[in-house]
Amino acid sequence: MTNPASRRPAKARFSPGRIGIYSFLFFSALFFALPLFVMLITSFKTMEEIRTGSIFSLPRAPELSAWIKAWSSACTGMTCDGIQVGFWNSVRILIPATVISIFVGALNGYALAMWKVRWAGLAFLLLMTGAFIPYQVYVFPLVQLFALSGTFGSLFAIVTVHIIFGMPVMTLIFRNYFSSIPEEVFKAARMDGAGFWWIFFAIMLPMATPVLIVAVIWQVTGIWNDFLLGLIFAGRDNLPMTVQLNNIVNSQFGEREYNVDMAATMLTALVPLVLYFVSGRWFVRGIAAGSVKG
Amino acid sequence: MSAISIDNLVVKFGEVAVLRDLNLAVDPGEFLVLLGSSGCGKSTLLNVIAGLLEPADGSITIGGRDVTWIEPDRRGIAMVFQSYALYPKMSVRDNLGFALRVARVAKAERAARVAKVADFLQLTPLLDRRPAQLSGGQRQRVAIGRALVREADVFLFDEPLSNLDAKLRAELRIEIKRLHRTTRKTMVYVTHDQIEALTLADRVAVMKDGIIQQLASPEELYDRPSNRYVAGFIGSPGMNFLPGVLTAGPAPRLTSAVGSFNLHDYPFAASPRTGDARVELGVRPEALFPVDPKGPDAMLRGTVDLTEMLGAESILWCDIAGQQVAVLAQGKPPVAAGAPIGLRFDLHRASLFDTATGQRL
Numbered sequence: 001m002t003n004p005a006s007r008r009p010a011k012a013r014f015s016p017g018r019i020g021i022y023s024f025l026f027f028s029a030l031f032f033a034l035p036l037f038v039m040l041i042t043s044f045k046t047m048e049e050i051r052t053g054s055i056f057s058l059p060r061a062p063e064l065s066a067w068i069k070a071w072s073s074a075c076t077g078m079t080c081d082g083i084q085v086g087f088w089n090s091v092r093i094l095i096p097a098t099v100i101s102i103f104v105g106a107l108n109g110y111a112l113a114m115w116k117v118r119w120a121g122l123a124f125l126l127l128m129t130g131a132f133i134p135y136q137v138y139v140f141p142l143v144q145l146f147a148l149s150g151t152f153g154s155l156f157a158i159v160t161v162h163i164i165f166g167m168p169v170m171t172l173i174f175r176n177y178f179s180s181i182p183e184e185v186f187k188a189a190r191m192d193g194a195g196f197w198w199i200f201f202a203i204m205l206p207m208a209t210p211v212l213i214v215a216v217i218w219q220v221t222g223i224w225n226d227f228l229l230g231l232i233f234a235g236r237d238n239l240p241m242t243v244q245l246n247n248i249v250n251s252q253f254g255e256r257e258y259n260v261d262m263a264a265t266m267l268t269a270l271v272p273l274v275l276y277f278v279s280g281r282w283f284v285r286g287i288a289a290g291s292v293k294g
Numbered sequence: 295m296s297a298i299s300i301d302n303l304v305v306k307f308g309e310v311a312v313l314r315d316l317n318l319a320v321d322p323g324e325f326l327v328l329l330g331s332s333g334c335g336k337s338t339l340l341n342v343i344a345g346l347l348e349p350a351d352g353s354i355t356i357g358g359r360d361v362t363w364i365e366p367d368r369r370g371i372a373m374v375f376q377s378y379a380l381y382p383k384m385s386v387r388d389n390l391g392f393a394l395r396v397a398r399v400a401k402a403e404r405a406a407r408v409a410k411v412a413d414f415l416q417l418t419p420l421l422d423r424r425p426a427q428l429s430g431g432q433r434q435r436v437a438i439g440r441a442l443v444r445e446a447d448v449f450l451f452d453e454p455l456s457n458l459d460a461k462l463r464a465e466l467r468i469e470i471k472r473l474h475r476t477t478r479k480t481m482v483y484v485t486h487d488q489i490e491a492l493t494l495a496d497r498v499a500v501m502k503d504g505i506i507q508q509l510a511s512p513e514e515l516y517d518r519p520s521n522r523y524v525a526g527f528i529g530s531p532g533m534n535f536l537p538g539v540l541t542a543g544p545a546p547r548l549t550s551a552v553g554s555f556n557l558h559d560y561p562f563a564a565s566p567r568t569g570d571a572r573v574e575l576g577v578r579p580e581a582l583f584p585v586d587p588k589g590p591d592a593m594l595r596g597t598v599d600l601t602e603m604l605g606a607e608s609i610l611w612c613d614i615a616g617q618q619v620a621v622l623a624q625g626k627p628p629v630a631a632g633a634p635i636g637l638r639f640d641l642h643r644a645s646l647f648d649t650a651t652g653q654r655l
Contacts, residue, residue, distance in 0.1 A: 184379035187346050192393035192440070193367030202392070206383035 043067060043262035050258050066259035070267060074260050076247035083264045086244025090224060090271075092155060093240055097162035098219045104163060105170020105215065110204050112171070113178035114186050115196070124175070131168030139232060146233065153235030161233050162223050170215055177211040178204060213282045221272040241268050295358050297322040297448060297480035298343065303352035305338055305504075312338050313504045316352070320482060321496075325474050328484045329491040330501035331527075336484045337452055339501075343482065344373050344450055357447055367393075369448075372441030376453040378433040380425040386412075386436050387421040393444050411442045431462045438473070451483040455490065467493060488528055492516065500524045516578075518563075518645065522652035525576050525645055531609060531620040533576045537649065540573040548575060548646075552594050552615045559641040563654050573655065576645040579609065579622035584629055585636045592636025594619070601627035610635070 038055055044062040072082040079085075108127075112120050142161060146152035151160075181204070189199045205212075230240035239247075245268045249261045298320040305313040312335050320326045328336040341347040343354060345366035353362045361369045380389050387408055388395075394404045412418045415435050425433055434454055441449055451470070455463045471494055474481055485491055491498045492512040499509045500523075508520040519525035525533050538550025546557040555575075585591040596614035603626065610621040610628075612635055621637065629635050646655040 182377050182379065184375040184377045185381065187341075187344075188373070188375055188379035188437075188440070189381070189392075190346065191344065191366050191371070191373045192444070193396040194392070198396055203381050203383075207381075 039262045039266060043259050043266060045259055047255065047257060047259060066257070067263040067267070069257075070248070070260045070264035074248045074257075074264060075251070076244050077251055083241060083244050083248060083267055086239060086241035087267070089234070089238050089244075090241040093158050093162065093230070093234065093238065094220060094223050097159045097166070097223050098216065100159070101163045101166035101170055101219055102212065102215045104167055106174045106205065106208065106212075107200065108167065108171040109174025109176075110178050110200050111196075112175045113181075114199070114204070124171070127168045127171055131172070135165055136228070139228075143232065153233065155234070155238050158230060158234040158238060158240075161229050162219075162226070165229070166219055166222070169218065173211055173215060173218075174208065177208060181207060210282070213279060217275060217279055217282075220275055224271050295322070296320055296355070297324065297357060298482065299355040300339075300343070301353050301355070303339075303342065303354070304350045305335075305342055305347065306350040311350075311504070313342075313349075316504070316506065318499065318506065318509070320480055322480055323478045325481045325483065325494055325496045327491040327495035327498045328482065328501060329486070329488060329498050329527075331486055334501040335504035336486075336501050338504075340373075340450055340452055340482060340484045344371060345369055367396075370446050371448040371450055372444045372446035373450040373452065374434070374437045374441050374454045376456050378425070378430075378437045378457070380433055380436055380440075382425050385422050385424060386417060386428070389425065389436055390417075390421075390439050390443050393440070407443055407445075411439045414442070415439045430458050431466060434458065434466060435469075438470070442473075442477075447479060449479055449481045451481065451485075453485055454483075455485070455487070463490075470494065488530070492528075500527060502527075517643070518654070519576075520654050522574065522576075522647040525647065525654075529578060531579050531622070533578050533645070534582070534619045535647075536575045536577070536617065536619075538573060538575060540571045540646070540655070542569065542571070548573065550575070552596075552617060555593065555641070557641065557646070560644065560646060561642055562646075572649040574647045574649055576647060577639050578643070579620040581643045582619070582621045582637045582639050584610070584621065584623060585638045587634045587636035589636065591638045593639060594637040596635060596637075598627075598629050598631050598633055598635050601629075601631050603627065612637070 041057075041059055042050060042055065043066050044064070045059040046061075046063065046065075049060060070082060071084050073080055074082045076083075076085070111117055112124055117123070143152065146157045151157050185203065186199065189203050194202065224240075225242065226240065227242040227246070231243050234240060234243075245264050248264050296319040298318075300316060300318040303313055303316040303318075304311060316339065318339075328339060330336045338347060342349050343356075345361065345364065349362065353360055355361065356369055356371065381392065384392065390408045390411060391404050394407060399407075408421075409418070412421055415438065417432075417435060417439055420428060420432060420436075425436065428436065434457075437454070454470070455466055458466065467490055470483075474494075483490075483494060492515075495512055497509060497511055498515050500507045500515065502523055508515060508524045510518075510520070515524065516528055519528060519533075522535075526535070536550050536552055538548045538552075540557070541547045541549065546560070546562075548555045548557055582594075587595050594614045596612050596619070598610050599613045599618070600611040602609040602611070607625065608623050608627040610623060612619045612621055614637070619637070621635075647653065648655055
């Protein structure tokens with residue numbers, strides 16, 4: 001009898017299936033990367049060069065003038081201060097909305113997972129129902145509510161709207177995470193005399209680092225990329241970067257400045273992009289993080 | 295006055311009563327073990343004493359104070375958990391000092407008390423480590439230390455050794471015993487391990503279905519189990535049970551498939567019912583002695599089925615009239631497998647149970 005190991009067929013390094021998978025991945029990557037490539041090279045070209053029409057050719061003499069104009073002097077409607085106004089507006093919306101929505105979500109999740117709250121199941125169900133109704137449905141009632149309280153079209157209004165819409169998902173991910181923490185840790189803390197807030201700040205929040213990172217990525221990209229809510233609720237003085245970008249791209253007199261449009265778009269997309277590059281591995285780790293060992 | 299007194303305690307999960315009308319008193323300085331298989335209500339009882347579960351009825355008194363509705367940290371108790379339940383993001387030092395920090399104890403005193411406990415438990419070199427950097431045994435020592443720092447009067451242990459391997463378990467068991475001897479604190483200890491129960495306890499409460507079956511010293515529990523369940527639960531290999539019929543009267547007799555015995559020497563706990571009653575005679579494996587099967591001493595006769603050599607002792611699995619009987623003998627098996635065997639036992643070391651009620655007679 002021959003040795004069974006020697007009869008096993010050698011593993012093919014390049015089977016037809018493999019080749020199929022790699023070529024699919026290659027073309028998919030190409031498909032998604034190509035527009036980005038075109039944007040990037042266009043933003044470094046002069047208008048003269050763009051007018052020649054060869055969109056795939058590399059810039060002959062790369063220059064930053066379009067980027068500078070997009071940042072500081074492109075016209076959005078009547079004013080010509082560039083997209084920087086929108087950038088700072090977005091930052092002003094982003095920071096309080098992210099911090100507060102994550103805090104509220106963590107608190108909700110902690111209370112629902114750890115404490116025996118009366119009607120906890122029902123509250124959670126309602127919150128989740130809210131998450132599955134398209135948010136456009138809420139726009140008109142919310143406008144009415146803010147108008148009634150005299151806060152419509154303000155930083156307060158847009159931040160509040162982001163906190164409300166962020167709450168269901170934030171609560172869900174924190175509740176699930178805190179549910180995976182052994183109950184005995186919570187019991188031990190209670191034996192040590194810690195109450196609701198002590199346990200939350202001293203024990204649970206430090207243990208929640210992986211979900212906190214997921215939550216930050218989720219909320220930052222969501223709030224930064226939002227267009228509709230910002231347009232409706234922020235008011236003219238607080239329009240976020242996405243709305244400003246649209247104004248730059250869509251309201252131009254005379255010649256359409258493709259290089260400026262491209263630069264402005266790249267600038268707008270930069271914040272979530274940087275966040276992903278910095279924390280991509282944390283994002284995966286956070287999602288995978290279930291149980292707490294030791 | 296009892297250190298802990300539990301009166302008419304009822305605990306319900308939804309509509310199901312897990313503990314029904316339970317009474318228990320723990321003496322000051324006593325080491326009481328709650329022993330039972332999973333689902334018997336022992337952990338529930340401990341959690342209620344700790345204040346982590348609310349009773350439906352009844353009262354709990356600790357140190358003469360009714361604490362039934364008082365928060366866990368105000369009961370003067372400390373608790374050690376099975377999964378250690380250390381705070382993973384805190385150093386050992388912060389884990390030990392957390393209760394004091396919450397209680398707003400001054401920094402200097404906090405450091406002094408943590409240092410004292412760390413020294414006592416030999417944790418000083420580990421103070422700056424995180425729980426993840428400790429071994430299982432070290433983690434459990436930190437958990438015990440966290441309880442000690444609080445200087446409570448009563449210690450509760452919820453299966454503290456179940457997550458450790460056999461060798462560490464034996465080591466920590468001795469440490470806990472030493473801890474009890476040096477501190478002389480009242481301790482209530484939950485376990486499903488009878489070795490832990492018998493070695494650690496001053497008294498053991500064997501629980502089943504939320505009812506304390508027997509509350510007695512380890513010796514009493516082992517030698518004179520109060521019912522059939524306790525008799526079968528304690529001891530390994532388990533007690534041998536020989537079913538038969540008891541004829542009561544001035545000269546009580548047991549008639550069974552393996553033989554007929556005069557019960558004159560048996561110390562009856564309760565006078566048996568008159569007439570015939572179905573009973574079970576329980577004899578521990580080490581209370582059976584191999585004798586010459588043809589001699590006059592042989593009370594049971596049969597053959598050896600299998601032998602198991604355990605080192606210091608050996609188990610003989612015998613077939614006595616179709617019934618399996620375990621015999622624990624010192625040293626090597628005195629009779630080889632397949633050979634005939636005679637067995638002798640002392641009736642005053644045996645236990646007799648009423649088959650219908652399971653109670654000791």
